[in-house]
Amino acid sequence: MPEPTMQELLAVVTITSLAVISPGPDFAMVSRNSLLQSRRAGVLTALGIALGVWVHVGYTLLGVGLVIRESLQLYAAL
Secondary structure (H helix, E strand, O other): OOOOOHHHHHHHHHHHHHHHHOOOHHHHHHHHHHHHOOHHHHHHHHHHHHHHHHHHHHHHHHHHHHHHHHOHHHHHHO
16 A cells, blocks of 8 residues: 655645534534523533543544454554
C-alpha cells in the first residue's frame, strides 16, 4: 500500500478540522434551550450532550481494546 502524500494528509486534516469546528445539531439544541428557556437549561443541555459523547467514546475504546486483545491481525487490517 503506498504511503499518503503530504498533500493528501493536509487535505484530510483540513476537512476534518472544518467538520469539527462547524456548528451542528448539538450547537443548535444548546442555543435553542438557552434562548427559549434559560442559561441554566443551555448549560445542562451541553453537559448532557458531553456525557453522551463520553459514553460513545467509552464503548468505542472498549471495542478497540477488545479487537486488539483478540486479534492483532484484525487490528492491523483496521
